[in-house]
Amino acid sequence: MSEQITLTVAGAQREVEAGTTGTDLFGDDKAVLVMRVDGDLWDLHREVPAGAVVEPVTAQEPEGLAVLRHSAAHLLAQAVQQANPDAKLGIGPPITDGFYYDFDVAEAFTPDDLKKLEKAMLKIVNEGQTFRRRVITDAEGLEELKDEPYKCELIGLKGNAADAAEGAEAEVGGGQLTIYDNVRRDGSVAWGDLCRGPHVPSTKVLGNAFKLMRSAAAYWRGSEKNPQLQRVYGTAWPTKDQLKAYLERLAEAEKRDHRKLGAEMDLFSFPxxxxxxxxxxxxxGGIIKREMEDYVRRRHIEEGFSYVGTPHVSKEDLFYTSGHLPYYADGMFPPLDLDGQKYRLKAMNCPMHNEIFRSRGRSYRELPLRFFEFGTVYRDEKSGVLSGLTRVRMITQDDSHSYVTPEQAPGEIKHLLDFILGLLRDFGLNDFYLELSTRDEDGDKKDKFIGTDEQWEVATQVLADVANASGLELVPDPGGAAFYGPKISVQARDAIGRTWQMSTIQYDFNMPERFGLEFQAQDGTRQQPVMIHSAKFGSIERFLGVLVEHYAGQFPAWLAPVQVLGVPVAEEYYDYLGEVGEKLRRAGVRVEMDTSDDRFPKKIRNASKSKAPFILIAGEEDRDNGAVSFRYRDGSQKNGVPVDEAVAEIAAYIASRNNTSPTAAEAPSEA
RNA sequence: GCUGGAGUGGCGCAAUUGGUAGCGCACCUGUCUUGUAAACAGGUGGUUGUGGGUUCGAGUCCCAUCUCCAGCUCCA
Structure with missing residues (x-):
C-alpha cells in the first residue's frame, strides 16, 4: 500500500518507500552526520522527497565538520542554560577549528565555569539526546522565544541574515524558521533553540572530542555600538585523536611564539x-634585522629602485594634502607644537616620496620612477590590538612608490608582484595566496573611499588582471581597500600552516592628483602619473616576528645572529679553536666561542640550545690533524674536517642563502 | 577603546584562612675541565608593576593607575 519513490542515493538510482528518511538510508554508518539533498544539507531524520539526489555527508568533508561543530555549539548553549536559565542566547556558529556561542549573562565565565560546562556537556553527550527539527512561523517563533531578545531580533532580520552578523545565518538562514529540540531517550524535550540546522543525529556523535578553550567578550552583531556578550570558544573534532592533534598544534605554535623566543634568544624587548x-x-635581533634590510635594499636596487631617505616628522599640512589626516586622525599620534606650527610623526611615507617627485620637473623618460626606503612610521594603534612584533606602534616599512604612466601600470604591478614573491621565497616562504581588497560598495564605510567610480573600476581591474595572471589563488576582500585605492596583498603560509599578511601593492590614482604630480610627456603636454605603493614585508618588525615563528628560532645560516659556535673539548684547545674562529671571522662569518669553565657535555647542551646552525668542536684528535669537527642542529656530526675546508664550507653555505639547516647528511657544499 | 584574566630576582615558578618572601635555571667565586644535551661547593641578586588605603601586621584584602595575555572592534 505504501507508495514507491525513486531517489538517487550516493550516485545510484534506488526505489524506496515514500517517507524514507536519511536515517533509513545511511543510519548504519555512524560516520554519516547529515545528508546532502539536492545540494542542501539536511538532518538525517528528515524524509527524503521523491526524485531527490541524496548523498551522505561525514566529518571528512568541511561541511560535515562544520555541522559537527555547530552541534557542539548547541550542546554548549544547552549546558549554559541548564546551569543558568537566565542566560540569553546570542549566536553560535562553527568557525575554523571549532565553534563559539555568545551569551548575555550577568557574570563573565571563569575558567572554572568552563570546566563545569564541559562536564555538563559530556553528560548531555552521554544521554544520547537527539536533535529534532521543527518548522515554525515568525509569529510562533516570536511567541516561543519571547524570553530570548537576541533571537527575536534575528527573526526580525531574517532574510538578510548575512547582514545581521557574521555567523547569524547559522541561526536563521534565509528561508524557513526552524527550532531544534533536544530530545531525551524517553521522548521528553530537554532543550530547544532557534536554529537553521542541520545537526548531527545524536549528541553521542560529539563523543568527548570537544573542549572549551576560553571565554571573552564580543560585541552583539559585531558592532562596537552594541552591548557586549560573553563568548565561549570551543573546539570539536570527529575523533579524540584529532582533538589531541589539534591541541598539540596549539602547543607547537606556543613554542614558536616570537614573543617568547625573542626574549629567550635575546633578540628584542618592549621596555x-x-x-x-x-x-x-x-x-x-639587530643582526637579523640588518641582514634582512641589507638584502632587501640590495634587491630593490637590482630591481631598479632608488634608495631615498625621509624624516620621521613633518608639518601637519602634508597629511592634509595627502588626505590621511581627515580620514585617519585617530591612527596618528597627536600633533607636536613647534612655535605654533603643528608637526606630526609620520604614519606613512608616501607624502614624503611625493615631495621628492615634485622637487623638480619630471620627464616621461624617467618613468617608471621608483623610490624606496626603510621608512619608519608611527601609528597610534589602539592599546588592545598591540601584540608582540606583529602589531606595533613603530613600523619600519620596506616601502616603495613607483610613479608610472597609466599605460605602464600593469607592467609595473606585475614587476612588483614577481619581485615580492621572489623576495619572500628568498626568505624561505613558499606558499602564498593573494587577496584583492576593493572598496565597500554600499556598506556604512562607503564614504571612506575617495575617487570616482571609474577610477576605482580601472584600478581594481588592473590589479585583478595581474593577480589572475599570477596563477595564485585569489581571495576577494570587499571593503578592505585603502581610502585612496584598491590593493593586492600577499598572504604567506608559514611552516605550521598559519597565514600572515605580508606584502601589499596599491594602485593609487588619487594622491598624484592631491599633490599635483606631473611629468612632461613626449608630446610636450603635462600629465599626471599613477602611483603604485608597495610594501614587500609590510613591516620589518612584523616580518622578523614571522620569521622567528616560521623557523622556530632556528634561522637560516645567512640570517642567524650566531652562525658558528665554537666548543673546545677542554681548556687546552681554546687557543687552537680560537684561531679557527679568527679565520672564520676574516671570511665574514659571525662566530662565538664557548670559553666558559663548563665541562664538555654541558657546553654541547648549551650549544644545542643556542640554535646556532654550525657548532665547531676541537679536541686532541682535531688539533693533531689540523682539523675541526661539525655538529649540526639535527645532532648529526662530521668529524675531522681540515680547517680550511671547514671555513670554506661554512662561508659557502652562508653565501648560498640556503634556508634549510645544514646537516651532515647533506653533501657539504650543495650551495 | 571594550570585556575578562594576569603581573613575585634576568627567565620559569612557589608561598596554608593576611603572620620571617622561597626553589630551579642563569649570574658571580672557588675546586674542576680531553669527544657530543646538565661536574661539585659556596655566593650575589626581590621595598612582590606603580601609587594610595584597610590592618598590630599585606605578595595575599580594597581603590586607582601602568603593562602584558585572550577575545571583540580596528588595522591608511
Missing amino acids: ENIGPGLPVFHPK
Whole structure:
C-alpha cells in the first residue's frame, strides 16, 4: 500500500518507500552526520522527497565538520542554560577549528565555569539526546522565544541574515524558521533553540572530542555600538585523536611564539619605560634585522629602485594634502607644537616620496620612477590590538612608490608582484595566496573611499588582471581597500600552516592628483602619473616576528645572529679553536666561542640550545690533524674536517642563502 | 577603546584562612675541565608593576593607575 519513490542515493538510482528518511538510508554508518539533498544539507531524520539526489555527508568533508561543530555549539548553549536559565542566547556558529556561542549573562565565565560546562556537556553527550527539527512561523517563533531578545531580533532580520552578523545565518538562514529540540531517550524535550540546522543525529556523535578553550567578550552583531556578550570558544573534532592533534598544534605554535623566543634568544624587548608597541632590538635581533634590510635594499636596487631617505616628522599640512589626516586622525599620534606650527610623526611615507617627485620637473623618460626606503612610521594603534612584533606602534616599512604612466601600470604591478614573491621565497616562504581588497560598495564605510567610480573600476581591474595572471589563488576582500585605492596583498603560509599578511601593492590614482604630480610627456603636454605603493614585508618588525615563528628560532645560516659556535673539548684547545674562529671571522662569518669553565657535555647542551646552525668542536684528535669537527642542529656530526675546508664550507653555505639547516647528511657544499 | 584574566630576582615558578618572601635555571667565586644535551661547593641578586588605603601586621584584602595575555572592534 505504501507508495514507491525513486531517489538517487550516493550516485545510484534506488526505489524506496515514500517517507524514507536519511536515517533509513545511511543510519548504519555512524560516520554519516547529515545528508546532502539536492545540494542542501539536511538532518538525517528528515524524509527524503521523491526524485531527490541524496548523498551522505561525514566529518571528512568541511561541511560535515562544520555541522559537527555547530552541534557542539548547541550542546554548549544547552549546558549554559541548564546551569543558568537566565542566560540569553546570542549566536553560535562553527568557525575554523571549532565553534563559539555568545551569551548575555550577568557574570563573565571563569575558567572554572568552563570546566563545569564541559562536564555538563559530556553528560548531555552521554544521554544520547537527539536533535529534532521543527518548522515554525515568525509569529510562533516570536511567541516561543519571547524570553530570548537576541533571537527575536534575528527573526526580525531574517532574510538578510548575512547582514545581521557574521555567523547569524547559522541561526536563521534565509528561508524557513526552524527550532531544534533536544530530545531525551524517553521522548521528553530537554532543550530547544532557534536554529537553521542541520545537526548531527545524536549528541553521542560529539563523543568527548570537544573542549572549551576560553571565554571573552564580543560585541552583539559585531558592532562596537552594541552591548557586549560573553563568548565561549570551543573546539570539536570527529575523533579524540584529532582533538589531541589539534591541541598539540596549539602547543607547537606556543613554542614558536616570537614573543617568547625573542626574549629567550635575546633578540628584542618592549621596555615598559619606552612604551607599549615600541620595540628595541638587542644586538642579536639587530643582526637579523640588518641582514634582512641589507638584502632587501640590495634587491630593490637590482630591481631598479632608488634608495631615498625621509624624516620621521613633518608639518601637519602634508597629511592634509595627502588626505590621511581627515580620514585617519585617530591612527596618528597627536600633533607636536613647534612655535605654533603643528608637526606630526609620520604614519606613512608616501607624502614624503611625493615631495621628492615634485622637487623638480619630471620627464616621461624617467618613468617608471621608483623610490624606496626603510621608512619608519608611527601609528597610534589602539592599546588592545598591540601584540608582540606583529602589531606595533613603530613600523619600519620596506616601502616603495613607483610613479608610472597609466599605460605602464600593469607592467609595473606585475614587476612588483614577481619581485615580492621572489623576495619572500628568498626568505624561505613558499606558499602564498593573494587577496584583492576593493572598496565597500554600499556598506556604512562607503564614504571612506575617495575617487570616482571609474577610477576605482580601472584600478581594481588592473590589479585583478595581474593577480589572475599570477596563477595564485585569489581571495576577494570587499571593503578592505585603502581610502585612496584598491590593493593586492600577499598572504604567506608559514611552516605550521598559519597565514600572515605580508606584502601589499596599491594602485593609487588619487594622491598624484592631491599633490599635483606631473611629468612632461613626449608630446610636450603635462600629465599626471599613477602611483603604485608597495610594501614587500609590510613591516620589518612584523616580518622578523614571522620569521622567528616560521623557523622556530632556528634561522637560516645567512640570517642567524650566531652562525658558528665554537666548543673546545677542554681548556687546552681554546687557543687552537680560537684561531679557527679568527679565520672564520676574516671570511665574514659571525662566530662565538664557548670559553666558559663548563665541562664538555654541558657546553654541547648549551650549544644545542643556542640554535646556532654550525657548532665547531676541537679536541686532541682535531688539533693533531689540523682539523675541526661539525655538529649540526639535527645532532648529526662530521668529524675531522681540515680547517680550511671547514671555513670554506661554512662561508659557502652562508653565501648560498640556503634556508634549510645544514646537516651532515647533506653533501657539504650543495650551495 | 571594550570585556575578562594576569603581573613575585634576568627567565620559569612557589608561598596554608593576611603572620620571617622561597626553589630551579642563569649570574658571580672557588675546586674542576680531553669527544657530543646538565661536574661539585659556596655566593650575589626581590621595598612582590606603580601609587594610595584597610590592618598590630599585606605578595595575599580594597581603590586607582601602568603593562602584558585572550577575545571583540580596528588595522591608511
